[in-house]
Amino acid sequence: MKLKICGITDKSNIARIVNFHPDFLGFIFFSGSQRDVSDRLSYINFELIPVSIKKVAVFVNENTHTIKSIVQKYGFTHIQLHGDESPEQCKEVQTFASVIKVFRVQQTIPSNLGDYEGCCNYFLFDTYGKEYGGNGVPFNHSVISDYNLTTPFFLSGGIGPKDALYLNKLKFPKLYAVDVNSRFESEPGLKDIRKLEQFIKQLNRHELSTQQ
Numbered sequence: 774m775k776l777k778i779c780g781i782t783d784k785s786n787i788a789r790i791v792n793f794h795p796d797f798l799g800f801i802f803f804s805g806s807q808r809d810v811s812d813r814l815s816y817i818n819f820e821l822i823p824v825s826i827k828k829v830a831v832f833v834n835e836n837t838h839t840i841k842s843i844v845q846k847y848g849f850t851h852i853q854l855h856g857d858e859s860p861e862q863c864k865e866v867q868t869f870a871s872v873i874k875v876f877r878v879q880q881t882i883p884s885n886l887g888d889y890e891g892c893c894n895y896f897l898f899d900t901y902g903k904e905y906g907g908n909g910v911p912f913n914h915s916v917i918s919d920y921n922l923t924t925p926f927f928l929s930g931g932i933g934p935k936d937a938l939y940l941n942k943l944k945f946p947k948l949y950a951v952d953v954n955s956r957f958e959s960e961p962g963l964k965d966i967r968k969l970e971q972f973i974k975q976l977n978r979h980e981l982s983t984q985q
């Protein structure tokens with residue numbers, strides 16, 4: 774299972790996180806988030822991040838022109854669309870980056886997922902909450918048993934340092950990666966290295982994932 778660490782904001786924190794070789798690192802471009810990096814970009818040294826770690830830019834209801842200019846300027850390979858973006862916008866964005874489309878789960882997985890097949894590289898299931906993301910609250914994963922589409926997905930929402938053994942046992946055929954954020958923080962945007970270390974030691978990251 775692959776690993777995405779999301780909501781990174783701090784240069785020296787990044788330098789330590791890359792030592793764990795996560796598969797994806799997520800940076801938030803949304804003014805409504807405590808983890809927004811839009812005003813800190815000159816301070817973040819993206820060159821510290823090896824090319825083997827995919828850089829994900831996370832947006833909420835942003836226009837495609839702005840997304841494209843950020844991708845090109847900072848070399849993001851993946852775009853996470855965390856708002857109410859349409860399949861049409863996913864298709865536009867897919868012309869210049871891989872697309873991770875987020876669905877915020879309430880009681881069930883959304884009924885319109887099929888509309889997004891073919892225009893997204895991945896889905897990401899997060900918990901519906903007060904904020905668009907980073908709420909730190911899990912949803913009931915049993916609702917994913919109903920998932921019968923072909924797009925691989927990231928599992929997110931309130932995943933914490935003690936969850937690795939539980940995650941290792943999940944048997945969802947299209948589960949591609951797990952995404953962690955606020956439950957590994959000492960403050961918003963600052964990851965606690967010890968918590969990450971504990972989790973990563975236990976997470977089975979070498980099992981074959983459904984898609985490269």
Ligand SMILES: O=C(O)c1ccccc1NCC(=O)[C@H](O)[C@H](O)COP(=O)(O)O
Nearest residue numbers: 779806905906907908909930931954955
């Ligand atoms: O983290 C944020 O502040 C955020 C704000 C707005 C949109 C997305 C955001 N985070 C994106 C993520 O992928 C998070 O990792 C995901 O929501 C899970 O967060 P958490 O429940 O804290 O693990």
